[in-house]
Amino acid sequence: QDEPMDIVFTHHSSASNPFWQAVKKGFDDACEKIGADCQMIFTQTEGAIDQQAANMITALAAGPDALITSIVDNTAFDQVIEQAVDQGVVVIAANVDDTEGAQGNARAAFVGQGFVPAGYALARKMSEFFPEEGPINAVVGISAPGQNWSEQRGQGVVNFLEEYKEQNPDREVEITRLDTGTDGAVVAERVGSYLNANPDTTAYFDTGLWHAYVAQVLADRGVEPGEVLMGGFDIVSEVLNQMEAGYIQVQVDQQPYMQGFIPVMQAYLAHNFDLAPADVDTGQGLVLQEDVPALKELAAEGLR
Amino acid sequence: MMEPVIEIRDLHKWYSGVHALKGVSLDVRPNEALGLVGDNGAGKSTLINILSGMQTADSGSIRFEGRPVHFENPRDAMDAGIETIYQYNSMVPTMSIARNMFIGREPLSASLFGIGVMDHRRMAEESMQALRDVDLHLRSPEALVGELSGGQRQGVAIARAMHFRSKVMILDEPTNHLAVKETQKVIGFVQSLKDNDVTTIFISHNIHHVFECCDRIVAMARGEIVLDRRADEVSMDDVLDVL
Amino acid sequence: MMEPVIEIRDLHKWYSGVHALKGVSLDVRPNEALGLVGDNGAGKSTLINILSGMQTADSGSIRFEGRPVHFENPRDAMDAGIETIYQYNSMVPTMSIARNMFIGREPLSASLFGIGVMDHRRMAEESMQALRDVDLHLRSPEALVGELSGGQRQGVAIARAMHFRSKVMILDEPTNHLAVKETQKVIGFVQSLKDNDVTTIFISHNIHHVFECCDRIVAMARGEIVLDRRADEVSMDDVLDVL
Amino acid sequence: MRRFIKIYMERPELAGIAFLILLALVFQVRSDGVFLGAQNLQGILGLLPEMALVAIGVTLLMICGEFDLSVGSVFALAPMVMGVLLADGVPFILAFPAGLLTALAVGLVNGVITVRFAIPSFITTLGMLFVARSLTVVISGGFPPVIPPDAMPRQLFIAFVGPGDMFRMSFLWFLAIAVLVALALSRTNFGNWVRATGGFLPAAQAMGIPTARVKIVCFMICSLLAGFAGTIQVMRLGAPLPSIGEGLELQAVAAAVIGGTALTGGIGTILGGIIGAVLIRVIDNGLVLSRVDANWFKLALGSLTILAVIVNAWLRKKARAMKVETD
Amino acid sequence: MRRFIKIYMERPELAGIAFLILLALVFQVRSDGVFLGAQNLQGILGLLPEMALVAIGVTLLMICGEFDLSVGSVFALAPMVMGVLLADGVPFILAFPAGLLTALAVGLVNGVITVRFAIPSFITTLGMLFVARSLTVVISGGFPPVIPPDAMPRQLFIAFVGPGDMFRMSFLWFLAIAVLVALALSRTNFGNWVRATGGFLPAAQAMGIPTARVKIVCFMICSLLAGFAGTIQVMRLGAPLPSIGEGLELQAVAAAVIGGTALTGGIGTILGGIIGAVLIRVIDNGLVLSRVDANWFKLALGSLTILAVIVNAWLRKKARAMKVETD
Numbered sequence A: 001q002d003e004p005m006d007i008v009f010t011h012h013s014s015a016s017n018p019f020w021q022a023v024k025k026g027f028d029d030a031c032e033k034i035g036a037d038c039q040m041i042f043t044q045t046e047g048a049i050d051q052q053a054a055n056m057i058t059a060l061a062a063g064p065d066a067l068i069t070s071i072v073d074n075t076a077f078d079q080v081i082e083q084a085v086d087q088g089v090v091v092i093a094a095n096v097d098d099t100e101g102a103q104g105n106a107r108a109a110f111v112g113q114g115f116v117p118a119g120y121a122l123a124r125k126m127s128e129f130f131p132e133e134g135p136i137n138a139v140v141g142i143s144a145p146g147q148n149w150s151e152q153r154g155q156g157v158v159n160f161l162e163e164y165k166e167q168n169p170d171r172e173v174e175i176t177r178l179d180t181g182t183d184g185a186v187v188a189e190r191v192g193s194y195l196n197a198n199p200d201t202t203a204y205f206d207t208g209l210w211h212a213y214v215a216q217v218l219a220d221r222g223v224e225p226g227e228v229l230m231g232g233f234d235i236v237s238e239v240l241n242q243m244e245a246g247y248i249q250v251q252v253d254q255q256p257y258m259q260g261f262i263p264v265m266q267a268y269l270a271h272n273f274d275l276a277p278a279d280v281d282t283g284q285g286l287v288l289q290e291d292v293p294a295l296k297e298l299a300a301e302g303l304r
Numbered sequence B, C: 001m002m003e004p005v006i007e008i009r010d011l012h013k014w015y016s017g018v019h020a021l022k023g024v025s026l027d028v029r030p031n032e033a034l035g036l037v038g039d040n041g042a043g044k045s046t047l048i049n050i051l052s053g054m055q056t057a058d059s060g061s062i063r064f065e066g067r068p069v070h071f072e073n074p075r076d077a078m079d080a081g082i083e084t085i086y087q088y089n090s091m092v093p094t095m096s097i098a099r100n101m102f103i104g105r106e107p108l109s110a111s112l113f114g115i116g117v118m119d120h121r122r123m124a125e126e127s128m129q130a131l132r133d134v135d136l137h138l139r140s141p142e143a144l145v146g147e148l149s150g151g152q153r154q155g156v157a158i159a160r161a162m163h164f165r166s167k168v169m170i171l172d173e174p175t176n177h178l179a180v181k182e183t184q185k186v187i188g189f190v191q192s193l194k195d196n197d198v199t200t201i202f203i204s205h206n207i208h209h210v211f212e213c214c215d216r217i218v219a220m221a222r223g224e225i226v227l228d229r230r231a232d233e234v235s236m237d238d239v240l241d242v243l
Numbered sequence D, E: 001m002r003r004f005i006k007i008y009m010e011r012p013e014l015a016g017i018a019f020l021i022l023l024a025l026v027f028q029v030r031s032d033g034v035f036l037g038a039q040n041l042q043g044i045l046g047l048l049p050e051m052a053l054v055a056i057g058v059t060l061l062m063i064c065g066e067f068d069l070s071v072g073s074v075f076a077l078a079p080m081v082m083g084v085l086l087a088d089g090v091p092f093i094l095a096f097p098a099g100l101l102t103a104l105a106v107g108l109v110n111g112v113i114t115v116r117f118a119i120p121s122f123i124t125t126l127g128m129l130f131v132a133r134s135l136t137v138v139i140s141g142g143f144p145p146v147i148p149p150d151a152m153p154r155q156l157f158i159a160f161v162g163p164g165d166m167f168r169m170s171f172l173w174f175l176a177i178a179v180l181v182a183l184a185l186s187r188t189n190f191g192n193w194v195r196a197t198g199g200f201l202p203a204a205q206a207m208g209i210p211t212a213r214v215k216i217v218c219f220m221i222c223s224l225l226a227g228f229a230g231t232i233q234v235m236r237l238g239a240p241l242p243s244i245g246e247g248l249e250l251q252a253v254a255a256a257v258i259g260g261t262a263l264t265g266g267i268g269t270i271l272g273g274i275i276g277a278v279l280i281r282v283i284d285n286g287l288v289l290s291r292v293d294a295n296w297f298k299l300a301l302g303s304l305t306i307l308a309v310i311v312n313a314w315l316r317k318k319a320r321a322m323k324v325e326t327d
């Protein structure tokens, strides 16, 4: 085939989100490798599913060969994707899938890891760091109430904690959900004040990466690493620094670069050789302190 | 002598930090043309703003046609039969002449609960006619009031008041900005009101105009009434003296 | 006869859809008091707005003291020596009297490149003095202009112009809203300007006032000059006739 | 002829159309002909009603001299109320009006607080932006309720109709509402009151207009339209997401301003607001089709928005300077 | 005494303080005494300067009669320019001014476009909101640049100082700037011009004020302060994220309005804007300490914001109704 392939990637995040920039890097690199014409379309506000749907409709009008998209809602994209499949476009889900998987949506395959399972995995790993005895006071920072990515990650965390509570009936487990926001400074201030007022807090879970800034507040105040356990999602340099310092125990890494890269390859194979795309789990991707040195360089390059 | 149309008793008005009316009492009798004069800041506009519902008094009472009234807003006063030309702020500059003439009293060609379709044609025609009645010849009823000259704007206000004349007419310095001919029209208008059973309160700084068309002269100074005489019992100089 | 201070030649001004000045030419001689009269909408304000830099003409030329000038904004005109009281819009209602008096010409107690610390005390004192000069006794230099009565507001504008008198003074209907005493002060002021080598253009609809203080009468109608005579050569009725 | 051009160009909303055509041509070339293709136009027209309805309400309210920043939240709240009720088994015939009534209630609260306490509507509705969004999340529990497949008569609102399936039903709804509101504003005495209230409040009061009531009604219409628009979107997407409509408030105000509505009130037309909304959608759509790099996307978006208003202002100025006696 | 109370309460910024104290008491109780604890105050004061600096600029600009919606983006752009340069090895002494100059340039563009084409600054700066954010992402390539540890003299801006380490250096910077701007506004002729320009533009022009230049300077000051505030935040957080400052524009305007600045210009004080910013931060902080559930958080935030303005308006009204001759 001489014509370069035409691939579009739509998702629910804005250009100022480093995680998605890493996905974009993977996406662009992959496209270059196969010589495809590629376009990633961001939304203007974070988590705007309606904008994402609009972007998909627009992109489809130009008749691309493949559409890669995050499926952050079970119904919102069903129609568009069905239409795309009818048009003969290869559709691959990346980053997030319909919670019903292939049943819920006409997409061909899924590359990535669901929000709920990721949250669940985070909390489970974190529970290994919980103190032997005494009450557990967990705080879940919902970065953006009402937005799918944040609510579902939070839900995953809460799900595990509820289970934990049932399995340990002798221990008091309290879960507090806070609206923490998506601005590092504000999150740091809000959670910082909360921890200050509630020094008996065991763990803080962030549905994003903003706990890195909370760590800074704690460091500022002379709170020792590990006094409050912290964990969240996605890898950036600041998070790695704080992990190194010991303030962050567990971090979920979905390997964004891979989430951008693999779908392109699958689309390429599907388009040119009719090879059916297959689901790829981009990893449980739980990062602990000991993994940090290896990751630092990759993070700086935008690969992890 | 007839019962007064308006009985004002001991009206007080404070603006923040200013005692603008210090116990004003005044009777206005039917069909009389009352000339209200006074220094700048005497409280004339404040008094008539209260009468027309634009402002509320801090204390004191007003009776209109024998009944105590409390005008909360200009609509109440208009409904009672008081029509006012204010010294300022009587036009919406961003709207056309025709619309300004009829704001709040649009002729409707069909309506439901008071809301309905305006009769644009009638508004245009009647407004031009009303303007011609004050000797103003404006280019179009669609011209924006904000794009008129000072006198033209004032003329529109006068034309509106003349068009919607009511039981009581209050005119606060209506001849400001008006050219000679138009001024004469206004004075003639006030004179004609008497014959039409309309009571008028006419505020002006031009003593000649006041004497030309009023039966009674009331002078205010520093929030109080300092003179109240029939026009034929007092001379211009007497009035000028108290001012 | 002396060279004119202002020579206006064939001035045209269009507002969107309105031909407001249709080729106006006029010479204003030094130290004369020129009375500009005319019907509402004749173009008087437009003419002087162009003279004072508020608006620009579409064609025609202006020479000031013999040199051709192009006033892009009021500052240019003020710098050249033309001081104006506009018919409208000459005060900032949200600011105090003292500040309004000195806007753009604040007395500074220390400054750098024209920006500096205002001398508040001096502003308060001088503004109260200027007001007293027009016989206005206002409560405080800190009162907001927007909270003054109509006449008080106009008085502040007059006081400012008198305070900053310049080579040429343009007064557009300065006596509107003013009470009797203040009006007399303004007329006295215009008369006194002649003795102080100031040229004045005085716009008014009150023919008596114009004749009281002007040497020369210019009448406009529909964007053109229709009469231009020395005041002692023409009678009030002549003027009223052309209007 | 010149007179005609002059009158035409002096109307800001019509100057907007000129820019729109220009833009369409540029995008048509840049997108290799996709932009004006049937599928893309269908896409634009399918999405347009939702934003345009909000713009209509906001324009009306702005002409009345007030602001509404809460439209984005109401856009989510109204359909969420409906969705939660539907998920609970309440029939559509009750759930749908319940959603719209919620929107009306929000408008009423906005209006009453603003008018009663004489505070800037900017603050009232900014607060309401947060409150309504919070309520949306609260009643949904943070997750979209699962609406039974046939609970909504979606066909009534989003089915494709017209030649070549060009329009959705929502477009007809939008047209009807637009015509209604535009007529109400230009032909009825209510419209006159709205304009007067926004144009110069003291004068409107002096002339006996019940300005408080006029404002409150405008707030309610604005909220209602936002709620209805959100409901249409939810029908289209199939699920009431708690996060839809975020950032819509600024877009709606931008649409109104691009269409010539003054931020200070009194000036503007419904048609202008709609043209503004179309422009915003077209710019967005055209940029995606022109394959502007993601990182540069907002730059292009921002510049074109500014440019639209500059061109508008310039055309109008030129028109005004034309020396033709119009009246 | 009554006279004193009257004068005091008529000033909206001072009425704000009354509400602030009330709020502090409520939160103190609800948080079991943590709210007024040293550590919490330290936290509030540490973050305050960043938002308050933006509020100062926006207040000044609003008094001048214009809007700036781009402050949030400039808040991110200026430190990003600095950060990228630092990461490239440029010394702080050059990188820091480069960031601030960028901010100034944005302000200049905002001002010149607004004034030159006579379009509403709402649109100019809304467009700039997108443009500046886009530029931030573009120059960073989407990833926060890694700044060498000692490239920034962070101590100069964020070290703790004062009794009990109560303040950060940034607080002192903020104080100095606040005093400077407040004095400029109230005591200098420039301040007089700003107020006149915003109060009534035609009159300001008639009196010979160079209103275009005044506006442009205000735009530039506003942008500069936003850029500086962002730079302080980046120093504190250690890395320039491309996403900081999103939504700041509405908060800053809200702060100004809560503090008594009129949306229509001409009225307001710098102190008011600062008090507004403090109120917003205190409400936010107090609600967190009161353990409001995530879903309800915005509801409380929104209601309290509205309440703050209502109380302000009410106090002022009461004060005005007091029958005391003040002058």
Ligand SMILES: Nc1ncnc2c1ncn2[C@@H]1O[C@H](COP(=O)(O)OP(=O)(O)OP(=O)(O)O)[C@@H](O)[C@H]1O
Binding pocket: B015, B016, B018, B020, B038, B039, B040, B041, B042, B043, B044, B045, B046, B047, B087, C146, C147, C148, C149, C150, C151, C152, C177, C179
């Ligand atoms: N809104 C206001 N706030 C404060 N003081 C006011 C306000 N309006 C008027 N005043 C004051 O009240 C007094 C009476 O004002 P008013 O307007 O009634 O005077 P007036 O007799 O109409 O004067 P004029 O002939 O100049 O129009 C004046 O001292 C004026 O400064």
Ligand SMILES: Nc1ncnc2c1ncn2[C@@H]1O[C@H](COP(=O)(O)OP(=O)(O)OP(=O)(O)O)[C@@H](O)[C@H]1O
Binding pocket: B146, B147, B148, B149, B150, B151, B152, B177, B179, C015, C016, C018, C020, C038, C039, C040, C041, C042, C043, C044, C045, C046, C047, C087
């Ligand atoms: N901004 C404007 N837009 C359109 N037309 C205008 C504008 N300003 C004035 N005009 C028109 O220009 C003509 C001249 O107006 P101008 O204000 O110069 O009259 P004037 O002689 O000062 O009248 P007056 O005695 O009533 O003040 C009038 O017909 C007026 O309607």
Ligand SMILES: [Mg+2]
Binding pocket: B044, B045, B046, B087, B172, C149, C150, C151
């Ligand atoms: Mg008066």
Ligand SMILES: [Mg+2]
Binding pocket: B149, B150, B151, C044, C045, C046, C087, C172
């Ligand atoms: Mg005039």
